[in-house]
Amino acid sequence: MLEFKPITLEDRPLMEPFLNREYFRACFQCFPTMYLWGHIYHSRFCIAEGWLFIKSAEQQSYGFPYGEGDLGRAIALLREDAHQNGKKLRFFGLLPEQRTQLEALFPGEFTYTPDRNGAEYLYEAEKLATYAGKKLHAKRNFCNRFEAAHPDWQFVPITGENLEAVRQFHSEWVRENEGVDNGLHQEGCVVRSALRQMQELGLTGGALTAGGRIYGFSVGCMINGTVSDINIEKASAEEPGAYPMVCREMTRMMKEKYPRLTFVNREEDTGDEGLRRSKESYNPVALLEKYVTEAR
Secondary structure, three states: OOOOEEOOHHHHHHHHHHOOOOOOOOHHHOHHHHHHHHHHHOEEEEEEOOEEEEEEOOOOEEOOOEEOOOHHHHHHHHHHHHHHOOOOOEEEEEOHHHHHHHHHHOOOOEEEEEOHHHOEEEEEHHHHHHOOOHHHHHHHHHHHHHHHHOOOOEEEEOOOOOHHHHHHHHHHHHHHOOOOOOOHHHHHHHHHHHHHOHHHHOOEEEEEEEOOEEEEEEEEEEOOOOEEEEEEEEEOOOOOOHHHHHHHHHHHHHHHHOOOOOEEEOOOOOOOHHHHHHHHHOOOOEEEOOEEEEEO
16 A cells, blocks of 8 residues: 655645646646645555555545656556545546546546646736737726726735735735635635745735725735745735735736746636636637546
């Protein structure tokens, strides 16, 4: 049986050589996101025979193996681990290219159920940084309104000096949205963990300020050299333009820090209709499809 253990910060040097590949685009394919949500999904990891394996106790399933070499052998190891636990092998978040690999090795041995609620939204970084083009005209207008109403606005890095103010803004945001989203408690744990461990996780954070108060903030990381993941984005829904401003300015901050940045992953909508409409309104260039996959 494979020996899985919880993901800790100390495990980052062990896990990252398997991650951050140039062809990775999904948010869970980088250590910070994997670590932050690992506490929620009770994720555990194991390195064996040159492969990194991820197991979610919450979802009773596995991530697709990370590594190079005999993929068939890696799948066999997971199959055996699942069998020893009295389960069929089940994968969460299987991407289309991974489905192709799995089906080529084990034709007809797995079922694939599309997970639209888990599909991730991918955007062109340049478009988010400028809101250029007809389809993003409304976003430009909202930013213009915010800038006109708050001529002293700034988007500043989250540092030790303003961290407590950002935390306070988040606490107020949660109180205002209580009861709207059942997942707010879990997400709140992720936000607090990210703010507490920004430096250790290599996260980038920025806050939208004006008139001495915070109107929103965002935290993100790099999946690889050209794709970023926006882990957190919060803004005042009562202030017109706050959300588009945070999105635009965070993209600019990331582009300045990582000049090769080409695409921005703004993660999934989890089936929330309001969130889906919002993510679609930013004109994604692609949806990263996912499948829940189980051995027959």
